[in-house]
Amino acid sequence: MATERNVSPWVKMALELGPVIAFFIGYSRWKDDIFTIWGTDYSGFVVVTAAFIPLMVVCSLILWGLTGKLSRMQGLTLVLVVVFGGLTVWLNDETFFKMKPTIIYALFAAILGIGLLRGHSYVALLMGDIMPMEHTGWMVLTRRMAWFFAGLAVANEAIWRLMSTDAWVNFKTFGLPVALFAFFMLQGRLVSRHAIGDKAE
Template structure:
């Protein structure tokens, strides 16, 4: 197994967010255009999705090359991009790509929820070495994350079904990252309370 290496945080952020920003720019540039390829008409959304897939693969491979490691979340995200992005292009139907965040967050909620039913925090198993906390803290954080991921899945499903494609692209590009950032920022008190470096552990 390759040894995990530190990657410059800005480089890591660029590799993770770059494809999403590129998708946003490409969509807004070509969203009103129709492209005819081999006798089939494709709208801008589908063509930008087709470009997003190899860009996502390349950025993930570069991150793996630099760090020597990919998390389960990164691997799952890449697989779902390949599957649902591929279906979007192959069937010429943007519905599949819009469903991808719903599937991702619903799966995360289900996996964490299953662990909670067994009295376990899978987050502790994944992140315990990076962010040491008491077991009670991990259980609280895992319950919060389960509900948070479930809410994101519902929100994505509601937005792509009930609102415009423009609204969904804005939500995916800006809303989801901001929601994740805000959620983890709000957990600071929990980490301070149950962290093992605060004299309690």
């Protein structure tokens, strides 16, 4: 089994967030342009999506090569980017790519919810070694995460259906990362209260 290798947090962040930032910059630059390719007109959104897919694949492969592994979340995200981004380009329809975050977060919420119904915390299986915590704490955290991801799925679906593409791109680029960061920062008291062992601090 491959072991995960340490890599600079800045390099890891650049590889994970770089494609998203590049998508935002590209969309901001070419959103109002129409590109005619082989007799078919494509919006700037579709063209930038076509460029985003291989960039995401390359960055994921580099991250895999540097660390020795990709998390299940990263793997699932990559697959959905290729599938739904590919459908967006192939069918020349923005809808599929905009639906991708909805499906990702709905899947996360469903998987965590199934674990809760079985009395298990799948989050603990992923993070238990680096953040020892009582079972009760893991269950509470997992329940909160399930609702949080469900909320993100609903928010993404509402924004792309009811608001402009500009609003959706801003939400995807800035709103989702900020929401994720804020959520996990707010779990500090829960983790501290239920932490066990030498890592309680």
